[in-house]
Amino acid sequence: MRLKELGEFGLIDRIARRVQNCPSVVLGIGDDAAALLPTPGTLTLITSDMLLEGVHFDLSFCDPQSLGRKSLAVNLSDLAAMGARPRQFLLSIALPTTISLEFVDGFMAGILEQAERFDVTLVGGDTCASLGGLAISITALGEQTPERVVRRSGAAPGDLVCLTGTVGDAALGLSELRRGERQGFLVERQLDPTPRVAAGVALAEAGLASAMIDVSDGVLGDLTHICELSGVGARLELAGLPLSEEYRAACGADPFALALSGGEDYELLFCIRKEKRGEVEELLEALGLRFTVAGEIVAGNSVQMVAPDGSAYQPGKLGFDHFG
Ligand code: ADP
Protein backbone atom coordinates (compact mmCIF):
# COMPACT_ATOMS: atom_id res chain seq x y z
CA MET A 1 0.00 0.00 0.00
CA ARG A 2 1.05 3.60 -0.58
CA LEU A 3 0.88 6.46 1.90
CA LYS A 4 -1.55 8.30 -0.35
CA GLU A 5 -4.07 5.45 -0.17
CA LEU A 6 -3.66 5.15 3.60
CA GLY A 7 -4.23 8.89 4.16
CA GLU A 8 -3.55 10.99 7.27
CA PHE A 9 -6.06 9.24 9.53
CA GLY A 10 -5.13 5.81 8.25
CA LEU A 11 -1.52 6.58 9.13
CA ILE A 12 -2.37 7.88 12.61
CA ASP A 13 -4.44 4.77 13.17
CA ARG A 14 -1.56 2.59 12.01
CA ILE A 15 0.71 4.34 14.52
CA ALA A 16 -1.84 4.20 17.37
CA ARG A 17 -2.35 0.46 16.95
CA ARG A 18 1.32 -0.14 17.70
CA VAL A 19 1.32 1.85 20.96
CA GLN A 20 0.75 0.00 24.22
CA ASN A 21 -1.31 1.24 27.16
CA CYS A 22 0.40 2.69 30.18
CA PRO A 23 -1.06 3.50 33.63
CA SER A 24 0.12 7.15 33.57
CA VAL A 25 -1.72 7.76 30.30
CA VAL A 26 -5.44 8.28 30.96
CA LEU A 27 -6.09 9.25 27.34
CA GLY A 28 -3.56 8.63 24.59
CA ILE A 29 -3.68 9.03 20.82
CA GLY A 30 -7.15 9.64 19.38
CA ASP A 31 -8.78 12.55 21.18
CA ASP A 32 -8.07 16.27 20.79
CA ALA A 33 -5.49 16.17 23.58
CA ALA A 34 -3.87 13.49 25.70
CA ALA A 35 -4.59 13.25 29.45
CA LEU A 36 -1.73 12.25 31.73
CA LEU A 37 -1.60 11.31 35.39
CA PRO A 38 1.52 12.77 37.03
CA THR A 39 3.27 10.94 39.85
CA PRO A 40 2.34 12.85 43.04
CA GLY A 41 5.11 15.11 44.32
CA THR A 42 7.00 15.34 41.04
CA LEU A 43 7.69 18.18 38.65
CA THR A 44 7.05 17.60 34.95
CA LEU A 45 10.13 18.31 32.82
CA ILE A 46 9.36 18.96 29.18
CA THR A 47 11.70 19.32 26.22
CA SER A 48 11.44 19.53 22.46
CA ASP A 49 13.85 18.87 19.61
CA MET A 50 13.38 19.21 15.91
CA LEU A 51 15.17 17.18 13.25
CA LEU A 52 15.07 18.51 9.71
CA GLU A 53 16.13 16.75 6.54
CA GLY A 54 19.16 18.52 5.09
CA VAL A 55 19.94 20.26 8.40
CA HIS A 56 20.13 17.40 10.94
CA PHE A 57 20.10 14.31 8.78
CA ASP A 58 20.70 13.19 5.23
CA LEU A 59 18.41 10.50 3.86
CA SER A 60 21.14 9.29 1.54
CA PHE A 61 22.96 7.86 4.53
CA CYS A 62 20.55 7.21 7.33
CA ASP A 63 18.22 4.26 7.49
CA PRO A 64 14.66 4.85 8.74
CA GLN A 65 14.98 2.73 11.91
CA SER A 66 18.10 4.55 13.14
CA LEU A 67 16.50 7.90 12.30
CA GLY A 68 13.50 6.94 14.43
CA ARG A 69 15.70 5.84 17.33
CA LYS A 70 17.84 8.98 17.11
CA SER A 71 14.82 11.31 16.96
CA LEU A 72 13.68 10.03 20.33
CA ALA A 73 17.21 9.60 21.73
CA VAL A 74 18.06 13.32 21.43
CA ASN A 75 14.98 14.21 23.47
CA LEU A 76 15.57 11.53 26.11
CA SER A 77 19.12 12.83 26.40
CA ASP A 78 17.80 16.28 27.41
CA LEU A 79 15.60 14.73 30.08
CA ALA A 80 18.53 12.62 31.31
CA ALA A 81 20.64 15.77 31.64
CA MET A 82 18.06 17.15 34.10
CA GLY A 83 17.96 13.88 36.02
CA ALA A 84 14.36 13.33 34.93
CA ARG A 85 12.76 9.94 34.41
CA PRO A 86 11.31 9.93 30.87
CA ARG A 87 7.55 9.20 30.78
CA GLN A 88 5.71 10.20 27.60
CA PHE A 89 6.30 11.91 24.26
CA LEU A 90 4.52 13.61 21.37
CA LEU A 91 5.59 13.12 17.78
CA SER A 92 4.93 15.66 15.04
CA ILE A 93 5.96 14.78 11.52
CA ALA A 94 5.81 16.57 8.18
CA LEU A 95 6.14 13.95 5.45
CA PRO A 96 7.12 14.70 1.84
CA THR A 97 4.35 13.33 -0.38
CA THR A 98 6.92 11.20 -2.21
CA ILE A 99 8.00 9.29 0.92
CA SER A 100 7.26 5.54 0.92
CA LEU A 101 5.05 3.82 3.45
CA GLU A 102 7.94 1.40 3.95
CA PHE A 103 10.12 4.29 5.12
CA VAL A 104 7.44 5.57 7.50
CA ASP A 105 6.90 2.07 8.91
CA GLY A 106 10.65 1.65 9.45
CA PHE A 107 10.90 5.05 11.08
CA MET A 108 7.98 4.28 13.42
CA ALA A 109 9.47 0.88 14.23
CA GLY A 110 12.70 2.65 15.28
CA ILE A 111 10.85 5.19 17.41
CA LEU A 112 8.67 2.62 19.13
CA GLU A 113 11.58 0.26 19.73
CA GLN A 114 13.47 3.10 21.44
CA ALA A 115 10.31 4.03 23.38
CA GLU A 116 10.03 0.51 24.72
CA ARG A 117 13.70 0.37 25.62
CA PHE A 118 13.42 3.54 27.71
CA ASP A 119 9.89 2.90 28.92
CA VAL A 120 8.23 5.99 27.42
CA THR A 121 4.78 6.12 25.81
CA LEU A 122 3.74 7.92 22.62
CA VAL A 123 0.64 9.93 23.57
CA GLY A 124 -0.04 12.09 20.52
CA GLY A 125 1.36 14.43 17.93
CA ASP A 126 0.55 15.88 14.57
CA THR A 127 0.88 14.61 11.02
CA CYS A 128 1.15 16.85 7.97
CA ALA A 129 2.36 16.73 4.40
CA SER A 130 5.57 18.62 3.66
CA LEU A 131 6.26 20.50 0.46
CA GLY A 132 9.95 20.49 1.41
CA GLY A 133 11.88 17.77 3.18
CA LEU A 134 11.05 15.45 6.05
CA ALA A 135 10.62 17.25 9.37
CA ILE A 136 10.40 15.52 12.76
CA SER A 137 9.60 17.22 16.03
CA ILE A 138 9.38 15.36 19.32
CA THR A 139 8.32 16.76 22.66
CA ALA A 140 9.23 14.53 25.59
CA LEU A 141 7.97 14.66 29.16
CA GLY A 142 9.77 13.41 32.22
CA GLU A 143 9.36 13.54 35.97
CA GLN A 144 11.51 14.15 38.99
CA THR A 145 11.01 15.42 42.52
CA PRO A 146 11.89 19.13 42.78
CA GLU A 147 14.98 18.71 44.97
CA ARG A 148 16.56 16.14 42.65
CA VAL A 149 16.29 18.05 39.37
CA VAL A 150 19.80 18.94 38.18
CA ARG A 151 20.28 22.28 36.48
CA ARG A 152 23.13 23.78 34.49
CA SER A 153 23.57 26.44 37.16
CA GLY A 154 24.85 24.52 40.19
CA ALA A 155 28.59 24.20 39.51
CA ALA A 156 30.97 25.70 42.11
CA PRO A 157 34.75 26.28 42.16
CA GLY A 158 36.55 23.10 43.20
CA ASP A 159 33.98 20.79 41.55
CA LEU A 160 35.33 18.17 39.16
CA VAL A 161 34.21 18.30 35.52
CA CYS A 162 33.19 14.77 34.51
CA LEU A 163 32.04 12.93 31.41
CA THR A 164 30.35 9.65 30.62
CA GLY A 165 31.59 7.68 27.62
CA THR A 166 33.79 9.15 24.91
CA VAL A 167 33.54 12.38 22.92
CA GLY A 168 34.18 13.37 19.32
CA ASP A 169 32.99 10.06 17.87
CA ALA A 170 29.71 11.31 16.39
CA ALA A 171 31.29 14.31 14.68
CA LEU A 172 34.04 12.15 13.19
CA GLY A 173 31.38 9.62 12.19
CA LEU A 174 29.56 12.37 10.29
CA SER A 175 32.67 13.31 8.34
CA GLU A 176 33.20 9.61 7.54
CA LEU A 177 29.60 9.33 6.28
CA ARG A 178 30.17 12.37 4.07
CA ARG A 179 33.23 10.66 2.63
CA GLY A 180 31.18 7.58 1.77
CA GLU A 181 31.83 5.32 4.76
CA ARG A 182 28.65 3.50 5.79
CA GLN A 183 29.53 1.42 8.82
CA GLY A 184 31.72 1.10 11.86
CA PHE A 185 31.76 2.41 15.42
CA LEU A 186 32.07 6.11 14.56
CA VAL A 187 29.27 5.97 11.98
CA GLU A 188 27.04 4.18 14.51
CA ARG A 189 27.76 6.82 17.11
CA GLN A 190 26.54 9.46 14.65
CA LEU A 191 23.46 7.64 13.37
CA ASP A 192 22.31 5.79 16.47
CA PRO A 193 23.34 7.50 19.72
CA THR A 194 22.38 6.06 23.11
CA PRO A 195 20.97 8.60 25.58
CA ARG A 196 22.49 8.18 29.06
CA VAL A 197 19.15 8.00 30.80
CA ALA A 198 20.03 5.56 33.57
CA ALA A 199 23.20 7.52 34.41
CA GLY A 200 21.44 10.91 34.49
CA VAL A 201 18.66 9.62 36.71
CA ALA A 202 21.04 7.76 39.03
CA LEU A 203 23.37 10.76 39.45
CA ALA A 204 20.39 13.00 40.22
CA GLU A 205 18.69 10.61 42.60
CA ALA A 206 21.92 10.00 44.52
CA GLY A 207 22.36 13.79 44.78
CA LEU A 208 25.80 13.56 43.16
CA ALA A 209 25.67 16.07 40.31
CA SER A 210 25.87 19.80 41.09
CA ALA A 211 25.30 20.71 37.42
CA MET A 212 24.67 18.64 34.31
CA ILE A 213 24.20 19.00 30.54
CA ASP A 214 24.16 16.56 27.65
CA VAL A 215 26.90 16.90 25.06
CA SER A 216 24.93 17.88 21.98
CA ASP A 217 26.94 20.89 20.83
CA GLY A 218 30.47 19.76 21.77
CA VAL A 219 32.28 19.55 25.13
CA LEU A 220 33.65 23.08 24.95
CA GLY A 221 30.35 24.71 24.02
CA ASP A 222 28.39 22.69 26.55
CA LEU A 223 30.86 23.26 29.38
CA THR A 224 30.70 26.96 28.51
CA HIS A 225 26.91 26.83 28.99
CA ILE A 226 27.39 25.36 32.48
CA CYS A 227 30.01 28.01 33.33
CA GLU A 228 27.83 30.89 32.14
CA LEU A 229 24.80 29.74 34.08
CA SER A 230 26.80 28.86 37.19
CA GLY A 231 28.87 32.06 37.14
CA VAL A 232 32.15 30.16 37.17
CA GLY A 233 35.07 29.26 34.92
CA ALA A 234 36.67 25.89 34.23
CA ARG A 235 40.04 24.34 33.50
CA LEU A 236 39.89 21.51 31.02
CA GLU A 237 42.84 19.10 30.81
CA LEU A 238 42.89 17.95 27.19
CA ALA A 239 45.03 14.93 28.04
CA GLY A 240 42.10 13.79 30.16
CA LEU A 241 39.44 13.92 27.43
CA PRO A 242 37.92 10.47 26.91
CA LEU A 243 38.68 9.45 23.32
CA SER A 244 37.77 6.10 21.81
CA GLU A 245 40.36 3.89 20.09
CA GLU A 246 38.44 4.33 16.84
CA TYR A 247 38.48 8.10 17.23
CA ARG A 248 42.20 8.19 17.95
CA ALA A 249 42.91 6.06 14.89
CA ALA A 250 40.98 8.34 12.52
CA CYS A 251 41.11 11.87 13.99
CA GLY A 252 44.21 13.16 12.21
CA ALA A 253 46.84 15.58 13.50
CA ASP A 254 44.82 17.43 16.18
CA PRO A 255 42.95 14.92 18.35
CA PHE A 256 41.33 17.69 20.39
CA ALA A 257 39.60 19.82 17.75
CA LEU A 258 36.60 17.55 17.07
CA ALA A 259 36.54 16.15 20.60
CA LEU A 260 36.00 19.71 21.86
CA SER A 261 33.78 21.17 19.18
CA GLY A 262 32.05 18.21 17.58
CA GLY A 263 28.51 17.68 18.80
CA GLU A 264 25.95 14.91 18.98
CA ASP A 265 27.74 12.50 21.28
CA TYR A 266 24.83 12.67 23.75
CA GLU A 267 27.11 11.82 26.65
CA LEU A 268 26.58 13.59 29.96
CA LEU A 269 28.89 16.35 31.13
CA PHE A 270 28.41 16.93 34.85
CA CYS A 271 30.07 18.46 37.89
CA ILE A 272 30.59 16.79 41.25
CA ARG A 273 32.15 17.70 44.57
CA LYS A 274 35.69 16.29 44.75
CA GLU A 275 34.96 13.95 47.63
CA LYS A 276 32.21 12.20 45.62
CA ARG A 277 34.60 10.93 42.96
CA GLY A 278 34.78 7.34 44.21
CA GLU A 279 31.03 7.09 44.64
CA VAL A 280 30.37 8.39 41.13
CA GLU A 281 32.98 6.08 39.65
CA GLU A 282 31.25 3.11 41.26
CA LEU A 283 27.81 4.21 40.18
CA LEU A 284 28.79 4.58 36.52
CA GLU A 285 30.82 1.40 36.52
CA ALA A 286 27.75 -0.47 37.74
CA LEU A 287 25.91 0.93 34.68
CA GLY A 288 28.72 -0.23 32.39
CA LEU A 289 29.75 3.32 31.51
CA ARG A 290 33.17 4.85 31.19
CA PHE A 291 33.75 7.68 33.66
CA THR A 292 36.32 10.42 33.18
CA VAL A 293 37.35 13.47 35.15
CA ALA A 294 38.45 15.98 32.50
CA GLY A 295 38.91 19.14 34.52
CA GLU A 296 37.90 21.35 37.37
CA ILE A 297 35.56 24.27 37.97
CA VAL A 298 37.45 27.44 38.94
CA ALA A 299 36.52 31.00 39.83
CA GLY A 300 36.21 33.27 36.79
CA ASN A 301 34.14 33.21 33.65
CA SER A 302 36.06 31.37 30.94
CA VAL A 303 37.07 27.85 30.02
CA GLN A 304 40.84 27.50 29.93
CA MET A 305 42.17 24.52 28.04
CA VAL A 306 45.46 22.94 29.00
CA ALA A 307 47.28 20.96 26.28
CA PRO A 308 49.10 17.75 27.32
CA ASP A 309 52.43 19.64 27.41
CA GLY A 310 50.98 22.15 29.89
CA SER A 311 50.62 25.01 27.41
CA ALA A 312 47.37 26.87 26.76
CA TYR A 313 45.35 25.37 23.91
CA GLN A 314 43.56 27.68 21.49
CA PRO A 315 40.40 26.22 20.01
CA GLY A 316 39.06 26.86 16.55
CA LYS A 317 35.27 26.88 16.31
CA LEU A 318 33.19 26.90 19.51
CA GLY A 319 30.60 24.15 19.24
CA PHE A 320 27.72 24.01 16.81
CA ASP A 321 25.54 27.05 16.25
CA HIS A 322 22.74 27.00 13.69
CA PHE A 323 23.21 30.67 12.91
CA GLY A 324 26.94 30.87 13.61
P1 ADP B 1 -6.64 17.57 15.64
O1 ADP B 1 -7.03 17.85 14.23
O2 ADP B 1 -7.74 17.67 16.64
O3 ADP B 1 -5.39 18.28 16.04
P2 ADP B 1 -5.38 15.24 14.64
O4 ADP B 1 -6.27 14.72 13.58
O5 ADP B 1 -4.18 16.03 14.24
O6 ADP B 1 -6.28 16.01 15.69
O7 ADP B 1 -4.87 14.03 15.54
C1 ADP B 1 -5.74 13.03 15.98
C2 ADP B 1 -5.07 12.29 17.12
O8 ADP B 1 -3.92 11.63 16.64
C3 ADP B 1 -4.60 13.18 18.26
O9 ADP B 1 -4.77 12.45 19.46
C4 ADP B 1 -3.13 13.39 17.96
O10 ADP B 1 -2.41 13.64 19.14
C5 ADP B 1 -2.77 12.04 17.33
N1 ADP B 1 -1.65 12.12 16.37
C6 ADP B 1 -1.60 12.81 15.22
N2 ADP B 1 -0.43 12.63 14.58
C7 ADP B 1 0.30 11.79 15.36
C8 ADP B 1 1.60 11.22 15.27
N3 ADP B 1 2.42 11.47 14.24
N4 ADP B 1 2.00 10.39 16.26
C9 ADP B 1 1.17 10.15 17.31
N5 ADP B 1 -0.04 10.64 17.46
C10 ADP B 1 -0.50 11.46 16.49
Ligand code: MG
Ligand atom coordinates in the same frame (compact mmCIF):
# COMPACT_ATOMS: atom_id res chain seq x y z
MG1 MG C 1 -3.74 18.23 14.75
